[in-house]
Amino acid sequence: MTPVQGVDQAFWYILGISVVLLFGITVVMVYFVVKYRRSKHPVASDIRDNYKLEIIWTIVPTLIALSMFVIGWSSYVGLRTVPKDAMEVEVLAQQYSWLFVYNNDKETENELVVPVGRAVKLNISSLDVLHSFYLPAFRIKVDAVKGMPTYAWFFADQLGEYDIQCTEYCGVDHSAMVAKLKIIPEKEFAAWLEKESD
Amino acid sequence: MTATQSFYHTPAPPHLTGMKAWLLTHDHKRLGLMYLGAIFFWFVLAMFLGLLLRTELMSQGKTIMDAATYNATFTLHGVIMIFLFVIPGIPAIFGNFFLPIQLGTDDVFFPRLNLFSWYLFMFGGLFAIISLFVGDGFPDTGWTFYVPFSVQNSANVGLTVTAAFILGMSSMLTGLNFVTTFHRMRDKSMGLMQIPLFAWSLYATAWVQILATPVISITFVLIVLERFFHIGLFDPDKGGDPLLYQHLFWMYSHPAVYVMIIPGMGVISEIIPIFSRKSIFGYKAIVWSSMAIAIAGSLVWAHHMFTSGMSDVSVFVFSLLTYLVAIPSAVKVFSWVSTMYKGSIEMTPPLLLALIFIFLFSIGGLTGLVLGAAGTNIHVHDTQFVVAHFHFVMFGGTGFAFFAALHFWWPKMFGIMYRFKPAYIGASLTGIGFMFHYVPMLILGLEGMPRRYYDYLPQYETGNFLAGFGGYLLIIGMVTMFVNLLLSFKQRMPAPVDPWGGTTLEWTVPSPPPVHNFLHKPQIADFPYDFTGVTEQLLQRGGEGPLP
Numbered sequence: 001m002t003p004v005q006g007v008d009q010a011f012w013y014i015l016g017i018s019v020v021l022l023f024g025i026t027v028v029m030v031y032f033v034v035k036y037r038r039s040k041h042p043v044a045s046d047i048r049d050n051y052k053l054e055i056i057w058t059i060v061p062t063l064i065a066l067s068m069f070v071i072g073w074s075s076y077v078g079l080r081t082v083p084k085d086a087m088e089v090e091v092l093a094q095q096y097s098w099l100f101v102y103n104n105d106k107e108t109e110n111e112l113v114v115p116v117g118r119a120v121k122l123n124i125s126s127l128d129v130l131h132s133f134y135l136p137a138f139r140i141k142v143d144a145v146k147g148m149p150t151y152a153w154f155f156a157d158q159l160g161e162y163d164i165q166c167t168e169y170c171g172v173d174h175s176a177m178v179a180k181l182k183i184i185p186e187k188e189f190a191a192w193l194e195k196e197s198d
Numbered sequence: 199m200t201a202t203q204s205f206y207h208t209p210a211p212p213h214l215t216g217m218k219a220w221l222l223t224h225d226h227k228r229l230g231l232m233y234l235g236a237i238f239f240w241f242v243l244a245m246f247l248g249l250l251l252r253t254e255l256m257s258q259g260k261t262i263m264d265a266a267t268y269n270a271t272f273t274l275h276g277v278i279m280i281f282l283f284v285i286p287g288i289p290a291i292f293g294n295f296f297l298p299i300q301l302g303t304d305d306v307f308f309p310r311l312n313l314f315s316w317y318l319f320m321f322g323g324l325f326a327i328i329s330l331f332v333g334d335g336f337p338d339t340g341w342t343f344y345v346p347f348s349v350q351n352s353a354n355v356g357l358t359v360t361a362a363f364i365l366g367m368s369s370m371l372t373g374l375n376f377v378t379t380f381h382r383m384r385d386k387s388m389g390l391m392q393i394p395l396f397a398w399s400l401y402a403t404a405w406v407q408i409l410a411t412p413v414i415s416i417t418f419v420l421i422v423l424e425r426f427f428h429i430g431l432f433d434p435d436k437g438g439d440p441l442l443y444q445h446l447f448w449m450y451s452h453p454a455v456y457v458m459i460i461p462g463m464g465v466i467s468e469i470i471p472i473f474s475r476k477s478i479f480g481y482k483a484i485v486w487s488s489m490a491i492a493i494a495g496s497l498v499w500a501h502h503m504f505t506s507g508m509s510d511v512s513v514f515v516f517s518l519l520t521y522l523v524a525i526p527s528a529v530k531v532f533s534w535v536s537t538m539y540k541g542s543i544e545m546t547p548p549l550l551l552a553l554i555f556i557f558l559f560s561i562g563g564l565t566g567l568v569l570g571a572a573g574t575n576i577h578v579h580d581t582q583f584v585v586a587h588f589h590f591v592m593f594g595g596t597g598f599a600f601f602a603a604l605h606f607w608w609p610k611m612f613g614i615m616y617r618f619k620p621a622y623i624g625a626s627l628t629g630i631g632f633m634f635h636y637v638p639m640l641i642l643g644l645e646g647m648p649r650r651y652y653d654y655l656p657q658y659e660t661g662n663f664l665a666g667f668g669g670y671l672l673i674i675g676m677v678t679m680f681v682n683l684l685l686s687f688k689q690r691m692p693a694p695v696d697p698w699g700g701t702t703l704e705w706t707v708p709s710p711p712p713v714h715n716f717l718h719k720p721q722i723a724d725f726p727y728d729f730t731g732v733t734e735q736l737l738q739r740g741g742e743g744p745l746p
Binding site for chain 2: 006007010011014015017018021022025026028029032033036037038041042043044045046047048049050053054057058061062065066068069071072073074075076078079080128129130132134136137139140141142143145146147148150163165166167168169170171172173174175176178
């Protein structure tokens with residue numbers, strides 16, 4: 001299972017249970033309001049407690065919550081465990097663009113190019129204020145902090161172009177701090193990497 | 199002057215007249231109303247700022263304002279809503295007015311300090327206004343004032359955090375007043391398990407206000423020191439640590455979320471039983487869950503920081519603790535719904551608003567589960583999903599509890615009743631508009647649209663347009679509600695002592711109450727939600743009078 005699948009599975013699990021719970025609460029609530037309306041049910045019963053019920057509805061949600069925690073945590077571990085053969089790219093954030101530096105010192109701005117079929121590790125830092133590197137298609141996000149390197153990784157499994165956005169508010173042009181991820185065939189990438197920066 | 203005259207006709211202290219009777223009053227009820235005036239002003243202002251933001255986002259590119267204005271506007275919207283509406287809202291208005299009455303006493307423990315807190319609140323607001331018009335203008339940092347951006351930028355951050363500092367003092371002193379009132383002023387015959395749930399919720403909240411607010415106050419002082427004396431605590435250029443700031447900020451600001459919601463839960467715990475004419479289900483569980491939320495809620499702050507670059511161990515711990523704080527909230531929701539089981543339910547505007555609260559707050563809580571899980575948090579952190587989530591809790595929750603409280607206690611506070619039909623229409627429109635406004639944001643967030651974005655990628659346009667449309671519906675609904683309430687001053691339909699059939703002490707005193715609240719020594723019931731007597735009395739009288 002890729003990290004993206006892991007995270008999506010956690011989404012479906014949590015959202016699915018949430019929708020069921022919300023539906024249940026709402027239906028029961030509306031049913032009570034209609035069924036026990038004063039014109040049909042003028043005298044209320046005097047029920048104050050039901051310890052058995054209260055214990056059940058404390059323990060069962062606790063177990064559900066813990067299961068959500070576990071599935072959430074295991075999907076997080078996927079996002080943090082970088083394969084050994086990952087290709088590394090340095091990412092530098094600045095007001096208001098992204099710089100990508102490859103291991104042959106080739107540098108690009110607002111364009112991250114990687115070969116298909118590789119795991120890519122991004123070593124992220126900032127040149128000024130806080131930024132955050134967000135690649136929604138691969139479910140990764142991590143803050144860029146000056147003086148404190150952070151990282152994220154993704155498996156470039158499909159050719160295509162993907163959006164990169166800044167998600168930590170960084171000033172007037174924060175929303176314009178967007179970049180593109182291009183996943184291209186291995187051979188094209190090798191040629192691209194050797195080409196002089198334009 | 200007689201003892202039965204309402205507090206409107208009896209200044210406290212008695213020698214005061216005219217405006218002074220308000221501006222120098224020690225009466226908790228007058229102070230509650232003075233807070234209502236000020237807080238309502240701020241709410242309406244920030245509400246329209248919010249509408250401007252969403253109008254800007256309805257189409258791609260520039261619509262009605264430039265990026266710098268947009269950024270300052272969302273900061274202003276956040277600062278006002280958080281520090282001048284949601285945090286003080288229910289405790290300062292309804293807490294001041296009703297806590298002493300529910301506890302069977304005549305005022306809070308420190309009436310002068312109470313007046314002083316109101317002045318601090320007003321000064322804090324004044325500072326916020328001044329910071330708009332002097333120097334380089336209002337900050338564009340977001341209400342979170344994250345460093346190093348907030349110490350490097352040129353806007354008026356110093357003055358604005360000073361305003362927040364003063365407002366924090368006000369909040370802290372109100373908390374102190376409530377804790378002492380709860381313990382020292384309560385009627386001698388009222389044991390802990392005889393206290394109404396709204397009073398309990400204020401008590402739990404007050405402890406958080408006292409213990410957590412100093413942390414944010416110190417943090418704001420540090421920001422000012424950093425800006426003016428460059429001490430290098432947070433600035434990485436001087437060896438400082440930006441994450442330290444985030445920890446300090448959220449160490450207060452997450453517990454503050456519970457300062458915002460717990461009193462709202464208290465309001466709902468009063469409304470559901472009264473209109474079901476049936477005891478609250480699981481009184482003790484609700485009391486304990488309020489305290490549990492206050493304590494556990496103080497230990498989860500770093501779930502705002504999963505992407506900040508802090509250690510994976512911290513992510514593990516804070517994610518786990520976050521799930522534990524979800525349980526007491528769930529217990530409350532189940533208890534409210536069960537209260538209605540075999541009740542005798544009468545639909546009224548406060549009940550309708552309380553039901554909408556339960557629905558919206560549940561969505562807020564459940565979307566919180568997505569954010570509490572480490573893996574899913576990474577994807578939706580700092581996106582529109584988070585914006586929608588906390589508006590479901592803060593607006594769908596606290597906001598609707600505030601509206602419900604207004605409609606619930608209006609006849610008691612002013613001695614007049616409002617019309618029901620416009621209230622139903624307003625409340626329904628607000629609820630429908632709310633869903634149209636925030637559900638698209640949940641989806642936009644899942645699709646990856648970040649928050650605090652002046653502009654966005656083309657794929658997000660439809661969602662933003664829909665959200666803007668919902669925003670207009672929402673505001674039409676709220677304005678209908680407010681106008682209807684204000685019209686009641688013109689219609690002057692007198693409200694009886696006990697319009698709803700209540701069991702807590704505020705429904706035994708005249709509407710509006712006399713200056714010392716009680717005409718006779720209050721009778722403390724063994725259990726605050728025993729409705730068996732109410733039903734019998736009404737049956738003997740041969741049913742109840744028609745409501746408007």
